[in-house]
Structure formats: C-alpha cells, structure tokens
Amino acid sequence: DAGITQSPRYKITETGRQVTLMCHQTWSHSYMFWYRQDLGHGLRLIYYSAAADITDKGEVPDGYVVSRSKTENFPLTLESATRSQTSVYFCASSVQGVESPLHFGNGTRLTVT
C-alpha cells in the first residue's frame, strides 16, 4: 500500500544517546520534510530536502542531522539526545515542495529521559 511510513512509532531513549527516526515514502515525491510538534508551539520545521543528496535547514535544526541518499528515505538523527527534544516527530513528502499538499506520516513519539 503506497504511502509514507515512520518508524519506530514510539521511542524512549536516555539523554546523550544517539537515536535515528526513519521515514520512507513510496510515491517518489521529490520533497521531504521533518517537523516536530509540541504543545504550545504547533509544528515547526526541522529540515527539508528537495531531492536526493539535497538537504536544508528549517526553523529548528540544532541538534539534528539528516541525510537523503535515496529519494524514498529521509532519516532524522538526534546526535546526542536532550530532554528538550522530547516531542512528536512528523515526516512529510510532497510533489512540488510547499506549492502542493504535504502528505504526513503518523509520527514518532520520542521521549528523552
């Protein structure tokens, strides 16, 4: 079934550990995005990618690393997790960036203890 899938669905990790959140889409959309959703802040853009091997920072990129070696995958890595990175993370894809609808995954709920 085509779509965008995120894994894991839930993750608990300790402060200082590295953790990677996975995102996979089957539409071959050029654009992919990572957002975090926090109470009181809504959704904030972390990183985005316009194509394979092209990534750029969003509003809140500090502490995060992304890569896009293949069009369909866009993993997000927290190099050294902090409690402030406890959040729900959403991956999204689109055909024409923000000129077309974004298709979201169901999110990863990350807790950093």
Added chain:
Amino acid sequence: SQQGEEDPQALSIQEGENATMNCSYKTSINNLQWYRQNSGRGLVHLILIRSNEREKHSGRLRVTLDTSKKSSSLLITASRAADTASYFCATDESGGGADGLTFGKGTHLIIQP
C-alpha cells in the same frame, strides 16, 4: 516563528451545526493550506488556496482567503462526529527562506453527538 494563528483555539458544537475556524497570518503568501489532525495521527491535507483565489470548496468544506486582511476561514457545514479533530492552517510565505510550510497552533474542534 509562527506565521498563522487559528481562532478559536477550541470549539465545541452540536452535530449538524456549522463550524467556522479562522486563520490570520503576518506576511505575504503564495498559498494557504488547511490540514486536519485526528488524535494520535498525522496531518491530512484538506484544501490548498492560492493567493489569487478568494474561495474554494471541497465537499462540506469551504475556504475563503482575504489577502488584504491576511486572513482565511474554514467552514465545515453539517458537522459530523467524525469531524472531531484539530485543524491547522499553514502558509507558504512569499520569498520565505526555508522551503517549508509554516503552521499555526490549531483549532481543536469537538462535535457533540
């Protein structure tokens, strides 16, 4: 930084009534999009309206855009229990640096059966 701000933050109505949510934004935009989010799920795209459009319809949804007032509204007619969700507006800023949508904090809509 938050571009769109939804109003009200929460809305509770009876099934069958119409629900209206408003969104205000600060800078010039290329387009404005509305999304729905059910509890524990990702965002689902509802409607995209471009800056040169004033109104769009999709089923029971009607979106208006007033660029002179930098505001948009989402009307859901004949509401159903299944419409219970959070609704977000998102803007594509003209000349924006990051190529990502900027989301508001959302309106939480509850439809009472």
